[in-house]
Amino acid sequence: MEIFLQQLVNGVVLGSIYALVALGYTLVYGIMGLINFAHGDVVMLGAMVTLAVVHLLSGSGLPGPMVAAIGVLAAIPACMMTGFLIERIAYRPLRSAPRLAPLITAIGVSMLLQNLAMMVWGREYLSFPQLLPAATYPIGGASISFIQIIIIVSSSLMMAGLSYLVKKTRLGNAMRATSQNPEVSALLGVNVNSIISVTFIIGSALAAVAGMMVSAYYGIAHYDMGFILGLKAFTAAVLGGIGNIEGAMVGGLLLGVIESMGAGYLGTLTGGAMGSNYQDVFAFFVLIVVLIFRPSGLLGERIGERP
Amino acid sequence: MNLLEISDLHVSYDGIKAVRGIDLSLEEGEIVSLIGANGAGKSTTLKAVCGITPVHSGSILFEGEDIRSIPPHMLVKRGISLVPEGRGLFGRSTVEENLKMGAYSRRDKGIADDLEKIYALFPRLLERRSQAAGTLSGGEQQMVSLGRALMARPRLLFLDEPSMGLAPIMVQKIFEIIRTVASTGMTILLVEQNAKIALSMSQRGYVMESGKITLSDASSALLENPQVKAAYLGQ
Numbered sequence: 001m002e003i004f005l006q007q008l009v010n011g012v013v014l015g016s017i018y019a020l021v022a023l024g025y026t027l028v029y030g031i032m033g034l035i036n037f038a039h040g041d042v043v044m045l046g047a048m049v050t051l052a053v054v055h056l057l058s059g060s061g062l063p064g065p066m067v068a069a070i071g072v073l074a075a076i077p078a079c080m081m082t083g084f085l086i087e088r089i090a091y092r093p094l095r096s097a098p099r100l101a102p103l104i105t106a107i108g109v110s111m112l113l114q115n116l117a118m119m120v121w122g123r124e125y126l127s128f129p130q131l132l133p134a135a136t137y138p139i140g141g142a143s144i145s146f147i148q149i150i151i152i153v154s155s156s157l158m159m160a161g162l163s164y165l166v167k168k169t170r171l172g173n174a175m176r177a178t179s180q181n182p183e184v185s186a187l188l189g190v191n192v193n194s195i196i197s198v199t200f201i202i203g204s205a206l207a208a209v210a211g212m213m214v215s216a217y218y219g220i221a222h223y224d225m226g227f228i229l230g231l232k233a234f235t236a237a238v239l240g241g242i243g244n245i246e247g248a249m250v251g252g253l254l255l256g257v258i259e260s261m262g263a264g265y266l267g268t269l270t271g272g273a274m275g276s277n278y279q280d281v282f283a284f285f286v287l288i289v290v291l292i293f294r295p296s297g298l299l300g301e302r303i304g305e306r307p
Numbered sequence: 308m309n310l311l312e313i314s315d316l317h318v319s320y321d322g323i324k325a326v327r328g329i330d331l332s333l334e335e336g337e338i339v340s341l342i343g344a345n346g347a348g349k350s351t352t353l354k355a356v357c358g359i360t361p362v363h364s365g366s367i368l369f370e371g372e373d374i375r376s377i378p379p380h381m382l383v384k385r386g387i388s389l390v391p392e393g394r395g396l397f398g399r400s401t402v403e404e405n406l407k408m409g410a411y412s413r414r415d416k417g418i419a420d421d422l423e424k425i426y427a428l429f430p431r432l433l434e435r436r437s438q439a440a441g442t443l444s445g446g447e448q449q450m451v452s453l454g455r456a457l458m459a460r461p462r463l464l465f466l467d468e469p470s471m472g473l474a475p476i477m478v479q480k481i482f483e484i485i486r487t488v489a490s491t492g493m494t495i496l497l498v499e500q501n502a503k504i505a506l507s508m509s510q511r512g513y514v515m516e517s518g519k520i521t522l523s524d525a526s527s528a529l530l531e532n533p534q535v536k537a538a539y540l541g542q
Binding site: 170173174176177180181183184185186187188189190191192 | 357359378379380381382383384388389391395396397398399400404407408409411412455459
């Protein structure tokens with residue numbers, strides 16, 4: 001039971017990060033039907049910029065949490081700008097091109113970002129210093145650390161904020177309208193180009209925070225960390241139903257918990273044949289099973305709606 | 308001065324010369340029909356005026372000003388609204404959300420009042436206000452589309468095939484509402500394949516064939532024109 005509870009806590013933490021990244025995929029897909037494969041690398045950039053700022057402030061004597069906060073506050077605009085530029089330079093010229101073209105371009109942008117990051121920050125694994133108190137708190141036989149609490153709380157707040165933005169604001173109305181019918185939205189006065197830019201900017205801001213979280217949580221950052229993380233988050237978005245905002249949140253949390261449970265129980269379940277290192281296999285296995293029975297994802301309903 | 312003045316308009320669409328040099332004008336307060344067969348270039352003409360399909364050559368003057376270089380999202384502020392072919396609703400949003408999107412370009416305080424007016428015009432929509440628009444019947448969807456266009460407080464309203472896909476009784480109902488809207492002094496360009504009903508409620512009409520205007524006359528004269536009778540009225 002303690003293992004279950006502990007893995008649940010770990011899974012929710014991991015899942016919160018997946019959900020933040022998955023939202024970036026799903027927002028862009030919802031608006032323009034594009035899988036932005038470079039999104040995972042924007043997460044990496046968030047981690048790298050945070051780390052660079054942290055190193056810059058290392059001798060300043062400022063308290064750790066403040067250094068972390070300054071780092072992420074620098075990473076957010078850097079990632080927003082990157083997301084904006086990616087759309088403007090790489091995707092916008094291909095707006096009316098066949099769908100394969102922007103997809104290939106997205107993979108190209110992903111490789112470009114990784115290589116740029118490698119040139120700037122090197123090939124080595126960079127360690128992310130311990131900036132937050134290492135305190136842990138007991139909950140029902142398991143324990144939760146300070147950073148885990150921060151991750152869960154701040155990602156929940158961001159997701160609530162995003163839900164409010166999309167459902168209740170003028171900008172959100174325009175985003176939802178554009179995702180359903182860009183041509184008619186334009187006729188009603190929506191500047192579709194700005195809405196697409198804003199969508200990339202919002203997704204990238206979430207990615208920046210997720211990047212900081214994941215590198216602070218695992219204490220490590222690397223130029224290609226965005227690849228597998230991006231793939232997992234994309235999986236989470238598909239699991240929940242790509243294009244659907246609640247779907248990305250649910251899919252992210254679920255994938256995190258499934259993966260974590262897999263890590264906790266695979267050894268026992270298979271009599272030691274498979275260890276926790278098979279957790280990814282387990283996560284993707286669940287994805288395959290879900291897609292067999294619900295091809296449009298758990299909350300999805302729109303696959304096949306777009307041409 | 309004409310409210311809308313289109314001269315020698317040429318539009319290519321998917322590599323096809325869909326509109327080949329048409330002249331068309333609307334005076335303030337007029338209801339004008341543009342009739343013709345499927346593929347004659349009627350919808351392309353509307354899309355070109357709204358800035359969705361690029362114009363090859365020719366001029367489009369709205370209140371005397373060339374609007375060809377104005378992006379589509381700025382036209383609604385100037386007073387041009389389109390009820391698109393196939394209705395173009397946001398199917399997963401509610402009826403009310405669809406109607407409110409119609410007022411997206413407005414910043415004034417009158418939006419809530421106008422919403423009430425739309426519900427008065429279409430009591431059926433009030434009953435269905437929180438239902439997803441995609442779940443409504445075809446006629447109800449056409450009401451939402453019309454209501455949404457009116458929410459922008461247009462001065463020039465384009466209606467693209469409002470009768471398409473509707474049962475005859477619904478067509479009557481929709482056109483009754485269009486008549487009501489017209490009676491407020493709205494300028495309307497009505498694009499229809501259903502020539503009879505379009506000509507019966509407009510003052511003037513244009514007939515379009517293969518991208519060209521082949522006839523232009525008072526609607527009453529077009530209804531009696533033997534060519535029109537043979538080709539579009541099934542007589």
